[in-house]
């Protein structure tokens with residue numbers, strides 16, 4: 001049975017072109033780019049080329065603003081760990097921001113509306129009352145695909161004298177970047193969400209912004225991130241950034257069409273289904289809630305049909321508490337429990353979407369009939 005993969009918000013396939021770019025740096029040139037010999041200098045040049053590729057994708061003025069990290073989690077932790085003052089963060093941030101913030105008494109969550117967008121009145125009120133040093137708002141949510149008005153939120157943070165951080169992990173290739181010209185001071189991203197391997201991330205920090213290293217060690221990355229450069233992964237990140245810079249807009253439009261096909265296919269055939277987030281949310285994420293079903297039962301049923309997806313998000317699965325994101329948008333328990341996240345990528349085909357639609361219709365019918373719920 002072939003696999004239809006609809007879990008791209010959790011991780012994506014490495015693009016074969018990215019793999020090709022990485023391969024020479026495993027067994028041919030494996031030198032440490034901080035060394036002085038010519039092989040090391042060649043590896044160093046590859047790291048710097050990747051930095052330029054990422055800077056170009058991000059629309060960053062100066063490639064030295066790009067810092068390579070092990071993942072977006074590390075990048076998010078670095079930004080939050082830089083500040084000792086008050087912090088505002090959206091209630092739907094990834095756990096690498098939310099859990100850190102919840103662990104301090106200096107942080108306050110900004111509520112979101114039922115579509116998963118920041119409540120601007122509450123945000124404005126919190127800015128003037130809390131007087132934060134840092135505001136952290138993700139560009140695209142990983143569970144429901146809601147997209148924030150980062151320009152407006154960032155400008156409001158700056159007017160209030162705060163630094164502004166955006167976790168753009170799910171927004172790369174799907175939303176506007178052009179970071180240099182926008183009211184953003186820090187952005188964080190992860191290679192494995194856009195066809196580079198796992199274990200490589202980027203922290204973009206606008207020149208002159210404060211930064212406290214997360215780890216203590218050598219002088220790598222201009223003393224901002226210690227640890228030997230992971231050359232193959234950095235090269236992979238650069239290659240993936242270059243591809244998405246050239247192909248992202250076309251891909252994104254294709255994914256949006258597939259998402260519409262998926263949502264229309266399911267909502268026209270299944271009753272009591274709700275689409276979470278905004279109607280025009282991120283092109284690659286569809287979060288669907290089926291009234292009075294269990295998302296995990298649907299997931300297992302789909303798995304048996306060769307379809308990979310997630311109930312809620314990979315980061316909150318297995319917690320047994322219900323997704324904090326779905327709670328934050330005020331989804332009632334009877335809907336929340338029956339939620340599945342389906343996420344697309346460059347490699348998703350129309351045939352796979354059609355197979356997903358027919359399988360999902362059958363899976364919901366199975367789960368509902370087992371529970372004695374009258375279906376379609």
Ligand code: PMP
Pocket residue numbers: 009010070071072073074094096138140141142167169170189190191199200201315
């Ligand atoms: N932020 C967001 C929005 C994410 O979706 C993820 C991955 N689920 C992360 C951060 C963490 O990324 P990484 O796996 O690179 O730590």
